[in-house]
Amino acid sequence: MKKLKNTLKSIISLIAIFAGINASAQTDYGYLVKVGDRAPDFETTTPDGTIVKLSDLRGKVVMLQFTASWCSVCRKEMPHIEADIWNKHKSNPDFALYGVDLDEPAEKVEAFAQQIPVSYPLLLDAKGEIFYQYAEKGAGVTRNVIIDKNGKIVFLTRLFKQEEFDQMKAVIEELLKK
Template structure:
């Protein structure tokens, strides 16, 4: 029942303002909040492309924070690949980036092959991007959904199937 009520809230909320009334527990370790503009960043992908967040204004963007040593990330990433990336990768209004916390390019490339995932993984030396979103010492398994105006509309922590399913609903609604 609770999940149906939240989905109804999401649908109602998106028809009004494309934001979600979701309370983010303090133990999620975010330093950003729903309703805020997403922090700007520039990064290099594992294949060498330069990515500027500002270039994706006008698109729905999913940021997936990860690392090769993270067991929960390894469990969640195949779901992201199959249920989100494969569903929306050809939609010109959608972008998805995995942001790998402080690992060298070769390790990130191997990580992508091992899982496997085909969505772009960005390098985040010293956590410069990660710490714009999360507290020092916070865990990496987290996702941030950003609407077409650059506003944060949904955030997750760890891999919880119910929250993951809600996140997919948010993305689908934003892309309609």
Template sequence: MKFLSVILVWITFAAQAQVPVREIPSDYGYIVKIGQQAPDFSAQSLDGKTIRLSDLKGKVVMLQFTASWCSVCRREMPHIEKEIWQKNKNNPDFALFGVDLDEPRETVEKYTKQIPVTYPMLLDPKGNIFYSYAEKGAGVTRNVIIDKNGEIVFMTRLFKEEEFEEMKEVIKESLFK
């Protein structure tokens, strides 16, 4: 009976767990905020599909903003591939998209093969998607985590190991919410 009580307490605690809200430093250059609905967009993937963010409601979505010339992106992407994409790609409640800032398809195809990453890449030809999340002139290495309700729950800037680990935890918690 005591074992059952412990399980019930744990289940109740887990059901009430909230993804922690953290303050985003102002120098990160975001124009969106934690708790806000993610700006909707529509984009072409490398395989020619049209992806609309609003169609992904009900899923936890990770947007990884990147560009081929970004050395920090290139350093972070293998970690995203191994530690996030490979572990969650078969989960129907999860979606991950790299969003390439203003580069031609051929460039994006070439550098994603060089790294290599297998998660889907979206083309952002004039940076309209990027600049609906970040200030003009802001650096490209950043990730945005969106919960199942379409709200932004976590954002990163550059590739910082502690922040990356926290992001993985937020994704995991958001999937079980």
């Protein structure tokens, strides 16, 4: 009975989080995807050539952080992602985090990761083919997509807003409990 109550509390918490600012914000953020959609699949590499395919990550909670070295808001947000999300969950086999760098060569992406610094892996999106499956042409890059273990999008962010960032962290925590 106690386990059922805790499960119901978790579900209610998750619904409350999803119903917060995120639900109305997704239409204002220039996304082509929405909460509940299956995340568009892609295959790309890290700067060192490691191949990453999103559909191979099914069974994990996935965070995609769209970024670029020229983006000042990305530079502001990335240390928070590193400290508050990556360092906390990187050893969890049910979690994956990838920064997806828009339209920059491998050398620039590697230098960018060292400048911030971040240790979570960055992916190459040299022509924006990944980004433009998720967001409109001309939409800004500072955005995060949280994907559940079944490959469904459950949370979207845009820019760096502490309240929204805290909600995103709570969503990740809830998803990892399942």
